[in-house]
Amino acid sequence: MDAIELHRIGRSFEDVELRVAEREIVAIVGPNGCGKSTLLRVISGLLAPDHGQVLAFDSTVAGPEPRIGLVFQEPRLLPWRSVLDNVAFPLELAGVGRSDRVARAREVIRLTGLEGFDEAFPDQLSGGMAQRASLARALAPEPDVLLLDEPFSALDAMTRERLDDELLRLWGQTGTTIVLVSHSISEAVFLSDRVLVMTQRPGRIIAEVPVMASRPRSLSGSRASAFSQAADRVRALLTSPDPAGAVA
Amino acid sequence: MTKVAPPVGIRARVSGVKRPSAWRQFAHDVTPVLAAGAIFVLGWAAIVRLGDYPPYILPGPLPVAERFVSGWTSGIIGPHFWTTLAEVLLGLAVGGTAALLTGVLLARSRLAARMLSPYIVAAQATPILALAPLIALWFGTGLSSRVLICALICFFPIAVGTMVGIRSVDPKLIELGRSFRASRRQRLTRIEVPSALPQILGSFRIGVTLAVVGAIVAEWAGGDTGLGVLINLARGSMFDIPLMFATLLTIAVMGVTLYLIVVAIERRLVRTPR
Numbered sequence: 470m471d472a473i474e475l476h477r478i479g480r481s482f483e484d485v486e487l488r489v490a491e492r493e494i495v496a497i498v499g500p501n502g503c504g505k506s507t508l509l510r511v512i513s514g515l516l517a518p519d520h521g522q523v524l525a526f527d528s529t530v531a532g533p534e535p536r537i538g539l540v541f542q543e544p545r546l547l548p549w550r551s552v553l554d555n556v557a558f559p560l561e562l563a564g565v566g567r568s569d570r571v572a573r574a575r576e577v578i579r580l581t582g583l584e585g586f587d588e589a590f591p592d593q594l595s596g597g598m599a600q601r602a603s604l605a606r607a608l609a610p611e612p613d614v615l616l617l618d619e620p621f622s623a624l625d626a627m628t629r630e631r632l633d634d635e636l637l638r639l640w641g642q643t644g645t646t647i648v649l650v651s652h653s654i655s656e657a658v659f660l661s662d663r664v665l666v667m668t669q670r671p672g673r674i675i676a677e678v679p680v681m682a683s684r685p686r687s688l689s690g691s692r693a694s695a696f697s698q699a700a701d702r703v704r705a706l707l708t709s710p711d712p713a714g715a716v717a
Numbered sequence: 718m719t720k721v722a723p724p725v726g727i728r729a730r731v732s733g734v735k736r737p738s739a740w741r742q743f744a745h746d747v748t749p750v751l752a753a754g755a756i757f758v759l760g761w762a763a764i765v766r767l768g769d770y771p772p773y774i775l776p777g778p779l780p781v782a783e784r785f786v787s788g789w790t791s792g793i794i795g796p797h798f799w800t801t802l803a804e805v806l807l808g809l810a811v812g813g814t815a816a817l818l819t820g821v822l823l824a825r826s827r828l829a830a831r832m833l834s835p836y837i838v839a840a841q842a843t844p845i846l847a848l849a850p851l852i853a854l855w856f857g858t859g860l861s862s863r864v865l866i867c868a869l870i871c872f873f874p875i876a877v878g879t880m881v882g883i884r885s886v887d888p889k890l891i892e893l894g895r896s897f898r899a900s901r902r903q904r905l906t907r908i909e910v911p912s913a914l915p916q917i918l919g920s921f922r923i924g925v926t927l928a929v930v931g932a933i934v935a936e937w938a939g940g941d942t943g944l945g946v947l948i949n950l951a952r953g954s955m956f957d958i959p960l961m962f963a964t965l966l967t968i969a970v971m972g973v974t975l976y977l978i979v980v981a982i983e984r985r986l987v988r989t990p991r
Contacts, residue, residue: 513896515892515895515896532898533895533896533897533898534898535898539896541889541892541893543889545889545890545893547890547908547911547912548988549911549912549914549987549988558897558907559897561907562894562897562898562899562900562903562907563897563898590988610897
């Protein structure tokens with residue numbers, strides 16, 4: 470049983486077939502406008518595909534569900550709510566009682582390194598902190614699958630690397646399956662087990678690049694060569710998007 | 718696990734330590750108001766003195782102040798005041814509720830907006846002064862027709878404010894709600910209304926002052942209590958022009974107080990970043 474299965478789904482992109490195993494991390498990279506964010510929204514159930522079928526753990530995804538969490542490109546925190554109330558927001562919508570949802574929210578706030586910011590408001594947070602809060606909010610309902618739409622792309626490079634690190638740590642602790650969209654090749658390679666390369670016009674997945682680096686991973690150290698190999702292949706595929714020619 | 722200590726600035730802002738003391742803030746806010754008031758009163762006194770106007774044309778600030786105090790202590794103004802206040806508050810409650818519901822409807826449904834908007838605007842453009850006698854004719858000169866007039870006059874700004882506020886909610890927040898399976902009701906109460914609250918309360922600021930005007934206009938259409946009635950009495954049968962000015966002052970104080978209450982509610986409900 471796979472965490473996510475896509476059967477010939479199409480929308481602004483051509484038919485996409487994809488299987489993501491449980492606890493796998495898959496990254497989708499591609500130029501702007503290739504439909505990768507749309508693809509992620511289709512997987513999340515926010516958008517319906519024009520045709521094809523989306524399955525999560527063998528059951529059809531017909532709309533947004535608690536077992537699939539989505540982290541947007543921007544934090545999208547509700548500016549009138551504190552961090553705690555923002556993180557508890559999905560639980561509140563789901564009808565979880567006040568004390569239970571506060572306890573759960575505090576737990577994920579701790580998990581995402583936001584301790585001490587419970588009562589802060591979004592306009593008091595740095596970009597990195599706000600995105601942590603957004604991640605905490607997505608984790609609050611304990612999703613089995615986490616979808617990330619260029620989650621750290623608006624942040625500076627250092628903050629971004631740190632959050633990438635933390636994301637892997639969270640993945641180790643929570644055991645969720647992750648599908649992420651990125652336009653950073655190095656980020657995609659660092660995080661994922663497989664990188665799917667998408668091209669524009671027509672938007673389609675042209676290749677899949679496995680990343681042969683064992684976990685736990687860190688940016689420095691022995692796995693650097695595995696990362697750079699995978700990154701080179703992805704880069705080659707993106708610059709000469711003819712799959713036959715590029716796969717060396 | 719990485720933990721990040723909250724920067725000192727955030728702690729201070731969250732707990733309110735760094736804010737100036739409440740008294741200093743108050744003095745800072747109120748001093749210019751008092752200064753402007755003093756200039757107005759002095760100017761008024763100067764005009765009366767220089768023009769040598771008799772009190773039945775333009776009484777000076779001092780006779781008006783004296784009449785204001787005696788009007789209240791002798792119980793002339795009080796009953797009229799409470800009548801008007803009740804009309805204003807009830808009118809605001811009725812008109813405000815109807816306007817909030819209509820505003821949400823107009824924001825939600827393009828069809829409703831197309832059908833209703835022209836008529837709501839047309840109704841607003843019709844002078845309430847012309848409608849008031851008609852409403853008094855239909856519903857009598859009692860409380861209900863006065864509340865209706867107050868409600869009608871404050872309806873428009875609140876309905877429009879609510880509509881504009883809800884229409885301008887960030888669609889990204891709506892999508893966020895959808896991703897967490899918010900129901901239509903939750904979308905309204907947890908996302909749209911809180912997000913539109915600054916505009917809605919801003920429209921209540923206008924509505925509350927208009928409701929006072931509505932009450933006075935309604936009282937002129939008939940009846941025997943209310944500050945509008947008292948103005949007519951003071952100007953007419955009583956021929957007590959200082960009392961008329963004292964009544965105007967009472968109306969102004971009521972309007973300002975109600976306005977400030979809305980502002981206070983706004984300060985409580987809407988977080989403004991410092």
